[in-house]
Amino acid sequence: MKHIKIISSVLVLLVLAISCNSDKSKASNDALAVYQCPMLCEGAKFYDEAGSCPVCKMDLKQIEKASKEMETDEISEESIFNLMSKWHTEEGKEIQLEDLKGKTLVVVMIYTSCKAACPRLVADMRNIEAQIPDEKLKDLTFALVSIDPETDTPERLKAFAIENQMDDEQWTFLHGTESGVREFANVLSVKYKEISPIDFSHSNIISVFNAKGELKHQQEGLGVDNKETIETILQLIQ
């Protein structure tokens, strides 16, 4: 019997706590709420109080203007920052993709022991980088993601970066888990397959993301005209 008493009192407390919480959130909602005519008679005109539209006389509808404004800083549904996988940079630092937020992101998937297409893909990346004005580079991240996490340890990626003179701030090499890499590739629509312990075949795609992690442009193929890719990047860092 004693137990029941304890349990019920805990329950009551819980309910109270929850209701307190919801009261609070409701209050803050009210403070931020704005009203607008559902027919948009006066365009995007907002009212601070409930009432009716002076043109069509319909009741004003409450909209959440404040949350819309906040959204600019939030991750959108299409953002790659929704991926929760963990990665290591070539410096051995553990990051999530969200840590790359705030800069325009150019991504390619490679593996360092590749002899065929990857050197050309890396060259394509460097060509793109070379055409960005130096003072803009601080707004950009060029990420090279390894599809061979077993071989391409952060140390090896660091060595690759130095060897290819891609060790400046704007270059980031990412080492992930097998499933993290597979998931990331699927977000980029990149296909790859291990065809022997040291060889992979893979799609040659360079992807451009805006500062919020939304895909803006993809360049497919090797040594293709990168004019459009560069235009997209320049637009994004305006």
Next chain:
Amino acid sequence: MKTKVFSLLLICFVCQYLTYGQTEDMVLIEGSRYIPLYGRDSTVVEVNDFKMDKYPVTVEDFELFVKESPKWRKSNAIKLFTDKTYLSNWKNDLESKDSVKSKSPITYVSWFAAKAYCECQNKRLPTVDEWEYVAMADETTKDARIKPTYNEQILSWYEAPRTNENIIGETPKNVWGVYDLHGLVWEWTLDFNSVLITGESRKDVDKDSNLFCGSAAVNATDLMNYAAFMRYAIRGSLKAKYSMKNLGFRCVQDVKTESE
């Protein structure tokens, strides 16, 4: 009083285990080496021992899953992981339309959703090699690909319309004890994006070397296996956030993790 509460909890757990855990509904697949349609450079691939779901995941199973994972409800699933057709035959967030049978395989799910479902049960999606390995069996042999009847049977299913509306467990079980690999729906695989052919097969003849590095190394081994060719072509044309009316999934589990 205490014992009553305890036994009630126990019953709850048992129910949960039976309906959701599904461990009994898996069978052991003994690994081996075989030659898939598209292999590695050495053509033979090795499959380790693993457990596979006997049946594809059903509508009913998936309803339970979204109940516990609000993230994957129709209205909450984000655009990065799903497209507009995700669960498009559901009437609301928690239930499929009345016309859909609860024992039908779940379809209209994206790869991300399927992956999340399996991970939620401590399982994973099968790899292409694992799936094809189990799927090359018929009722009596582990590798039935040489039998003319094997191919004919699968192809006759490919011709049959609207098989996604059938219920699970009605096709003959194969020698491993697995049902419905052929005859109901296509199934997602973990590494479906390892199929380096484009959806358009005319293009693949000259192995578009500009799009894929090293694609020449992954050639088809047995062009007579037309059914398998179709499966690889479908996989090659999919994107992870796509959902299709006749594309479902089932999960597998590594045997190692069980004993740990």
